[in-house]
Amino acid sequence: MTAPRKTKLHVEELRQQIRYHDHLYHVLDDPELSDARYDRLLRELRKLESEHPDLITDDSPTQRVGAEPVKAFNQIHHRLPMLSLDNAFDEDELRNFDRRLRDRLKLDDSEKVEYAAEPKLDGLAVSILYQDGKLVRAATRGDGTTGEDVTHNIKTIHAIPLQLSGSKYPPLLDVRGEVFMPRAGFDEFNARARRNEEKEFINPRNAAAGSLRQLDPRITARRPLNIYFYGIGEISKGHSASTHEMGMQLLRQWGLKVSPELAVLSGVDQCLAYYAAIFEKRVSLPYDIDGVVFKVNSLDYQEMLGFVARAPRWAIAQKFPAEEETTIVKDVEFQVGRTGALTPVARLDPVFVGGVTVSNATLHNMDELQRKDVRIGDTVVVRRAGDVIPEIVSVIKKKRPGKSRKVRLPAKCPVCGSDVERPENEAVARCSGGLFCPAQRKEAIKHFASRRAMNIDGMGDKIVDQLVETGVVETVADLYKLTLENLSGLDRMAEKSAGNILNALEKSKQTKLARFLFALGIREVGEATALSLSAYFTDLDELMEADEEALMTVQDVGTVVASHVRTFFQQTHNKEIIDALLAAGIRWPVERKATPDDQLPLAGKTFVLTGTLNKLTRDQAKSRLHELGAKVSGSVSRKTDFVVAGENPGSKHKKALDMGVFVIDEEALLQLISK
Secondary structure (H helix, E strand, O other): OOOOHHHHHHHHHHHHHHHHHHHHHHHOOOOOOOHHHHHHHHHHHHHHHHHOHHHOOOOOHHHOOOOOOOOOOOEEEOOOOOOOOEEEOOHHHHHHHHHHHHHHHOOOOOOOOEEEEEEEEOOEEEEEEEEOOEEEEEEEOOOOOEEEEOHHHHOOOOOOOOEOOOOOOOOEEEEEEEEEOOHHHHHHHHHHHHHOOOOOOOOHHHHHHHHHOOOOHHHHHOOOOEEEEEEEEEEOOOOOOOEHHHHHHHHHHOOOOEOOOOEEEEHHHHHHHHHHHHHHHHHHOOOOEEEEEEEEOEHHHHHHHOEOOOOEOOEEEEEOOOOEEEEEEEEEEEEEOOOOEEEEEEEEEEEEEOOEEEEEEEOOOHHHHHHHOOOEOOEEEEEOOOOOOOEEEEEOHHHOOOOOEOOOOOOEOOOOOOEEEOOOOOOOEEEOOHHHOHHHHHHHHHHHHOOOOOOOOOOOHHHHHHHHHOOOOOOHHHHHHOOHHHHHOOOOOOHHHHHHHHHHHHHHOEOOHHHHHHHOOOOOOOHHHHHHHHHHOOOHHHHHHOOHHHHOOOOOOOHHHHHHHHHHHHOHHHHHHHHHHHHOOOEOOOOOOOOOOOOOOOOOOEEEEEOEOOOOOHHHHHHHHHHOOOEEEOOOOOOOOEEEEOEOOOHHHHHHHHHOOEEEOHHHHHHHHOO
């Protein structure tokens, strides 16, 4: 039956669109379309052609693999075609694939197909020819039959051996692999490009493709490219294996990199479990992947199954939900965080990406917004990987409307109206409202009550919002003044739930110093830094009195963190809140540093070192004092037993004299620690 004219026109329109985007993606390395939208176009065309076989033509995108090679490179005819893979997008499609194979192989219900599986790298496919163990030629996939000669560029990649290892390699080996740029290398490359005011790459896939297709191999040599080999195109007789896995083992023996995630699976259920595991793991992998490839492991079965026009019947790629999509920026608003930081957030036309519908994306700060030149009305590429907050990757400037609007930093806080300040050389702008800003007040209380801080169970965001908005709670200390009446008067708060929160507040009073410090919300003091501070200053008063020099003696505390900590504890209102929290009954056990024996000569004594020591380093002095049971503090307090004053002692020496703390010199210290 002849297809209707309307269908013919639609099929031709789809082909033109796909050819256009093929050219942008494969030839110019400048895509305008996300992978997900491209896949939808191709699937629609394939569906129409399957319904109307009379419309299939030899030059249809469904009958070929990629685009024509660029003219700047010599063309290489592949000894065996580099075919593409059919895709599965859900469990049903993978099960249907397995069912078709079992039918063709005439397997009964009890027999399972054995598959070789590995992540599907998002890079550039290449064919590399070795003759007598030497690398002689390399080509891109191109259109699957003819590719671009990239031999000189391939030779610059250190992961690719110029000479195969061992002595049992075949006289001829045509091996297929995927060139990619690891995320760390990609980030470093773009950071360097920003410093040099050069063009950045949009994603690691574009970076790999653009790097491999440089006319000057010296440029490629400076790019951090890598490769994993995934298949054998052609091999001399007598060297082949009986399974795909054995073939990959041979490649490893010959010095060729194979995916460390390669696994052999029995049946489709194990394939689905592998897919789920890799999907969870993808964010932690050092390279980008966009799915999992499943291949029939038996090479005899592969031969029996054969090929269709553009792909092998014995392999399929199960794709992940797209991590990138395109959409339009409707507006940019500024959110105020608990530290007063203003974060620009793009409001988007809703788009399905990374498995969820996304309508907002972070722009991090004004520097990032200006660097990417995001404007209201722009068409942008949005990325969401795993549980990472969605972000705008790039702007498709070809689609920028004439009425697009630049985004400007507001002069006043959008929440409280206070002035917005942006210190020189800092990317982050902040509201100057401090504790007066409701946004900061709410977020500070939510942070204080959070699980990793004071762990006040039941103190959720909506409850905090109501407590702040009604004026019942203005600081974190007010939480411990709450009554059953306060809480039960909140919306949707039953008396039992209110009682549970009061119990949680009481329970939270027994905590640890590290948790308490983290809960205070001091800038730059995360959980790890709070733990380091609590391990060094086991007494809160001692920490609050410590100067920046003392603070910087703590592991991983530099000048910036020390400044923030010192500034925080110098503020009167912060001290008042801490006093109120302690008065409410918050306590923690004193975590004494372990000593070999309480009977050591200096057990229980606290020393402070100041000035320059001549006969031993400060670290040597600390180490020896610790061995003898003493504690070495970074600041002088009433609990200090000895201040050791070397040459040019600082303010600690004067403070010790003022407080009547016993001061000794280096010679006296040497006598003490030599006993």
